[in-house]
Amino acid sequence: MHVTPGPSTDSPSVGDAGDALLRLRDVSIAFGGVKALDGVGLDVLPGQILGLIGPNGAGKTTLFNCITRIYQPDTGEIVWRGDDLLRIRPHHLAGLGIARTFQNLALFGGMSVFDNAMAGGTSQGRVGATSGMLAWPPARRRTNELRRRAWELLERLDLLEVAEAPAAGLPFGTLKRVELARALMARPSLLLLDEPAGGLTHSEVKDLGELIVSLRDDYGFAALLVEHHMGLVLGISDHVVALDFGQKIFEGSPEQVRDDPAVVAAYLGRAA
Numbered sequence: 001m002h003v004t005p006g007p008s009t010d011s012p013s014v015g016d017a018g019d020a021l022l023r024l025r026d027v028s029i030a031f032g033g034v035k036a037l038d039g040v041g042l043d044v045l046p047g048q049i050l051g052l053i054g055p056n057g058a059g060k061t062t063l064f065n066c067i068t069r070i071y072q073p074d075t076g077e078i079v080w081r082g083d084d085l086l087r088i089r090p091h092h093l094a095g096l097g098i099a100r101t102f103q104n105l106a107l108f109g110g111m112s113v114f115d116n117a118m119a120g121g122t123s124q125g126r127v128g129a130t131s132g133m134l135a136w137p138p139a140r141r142r143t144n145e146l147r148r149r150a151w152e153l154l155e156r157l158d159l160l161e162v163a164e165a166p167a168a169g170l171p172f173g174t175l176k177r178v179e180l181a182r183a184l185m186a187r188p189s190l191l192l193l194d195e196p197a198g199g200l201t202h203s204e205v206k207d208l209g210e211l212i213v214s215l216r217d218d219y220g221f222a223a224l225l226v227e228h229h230m231g232l233v234l235g236i237s238d239h240v241v242a243l244d245f246g247q248k249i250f251e252g253s254p255e256q257v258r259d260d261p262a263v264v265a266a267y268l269g270r271a272a
């Protein structure tokens, strides 16, 4: 097994995350007898696109679910800007600057594209119907600011033409962009992208890759990209981590990963 040395494997105390935005150390979780994650550590640096790859069942989604507080690891540390993320409730993640997209989309089909985008901003402050009706000046200012941001994102993501259309019935590639707009409403410092290329055509994947990079360049977020589409991962990631059977088997540059014997063996072995 070949594991390039990552950041120090010494477990730092919480509060010591160095330059990392997000730091995982020695994270393990088992389901029955299956070790879905087995001592995994990685750092996501500010502004970095980190690709997370691995064959089916390697533990990628489980790692995502640990970060998003859906699963509680059995052991290990997850540190966000020096704070212990494992003490944070899931619904507080957006307020911390962590947003995610979903593999199967998490949009409201009956709501317009604009309202779906707005839904991504509500966790940033109380802008519910009541505050709107009361027209309490701070709430109204906040709502206006969110509306301005939603329009800006819809324009940026080429969604203006469908802004008033219900999400249901729109092409899948369009819905992926709506999902991105919803996530970006929270002004995340870290965007968790769960298989964004799934279900897209070859040219849509290429466009999506360019879009993610240009959004990152404009807004400065870091991204953790879980993806099977190697062309996308290797094309846009600054750094790549590979998992197999819950363990980190590779960490390095996109150029190095192509020929790494452990990664090649993991994919070939699983396909056999």
Ligand SMILES: Nc1ncnc2c1ncn2[C@@H]1O[C@H](COP(=O)(O)OP(=O)(O)OP(=O)(O)O)[C@@H](O)[C@H]1O
Pocket: 031, 034, 035, 036, 054, 055, 056, 057, 058, 059, 060, 061, 062, 063
């Ligand atoms: N809630 C759960 N209950 C039982 N087993 C689980 C659960 N979640 C994950 N697992 C197991 O943990 C292992 C890792 O699964 P995980 O879904 O994280 O892999 P993955 O890398 O995301 O795979 P894929 O690429 O197919 O989505 C698998 O053996 C899976 O069956």
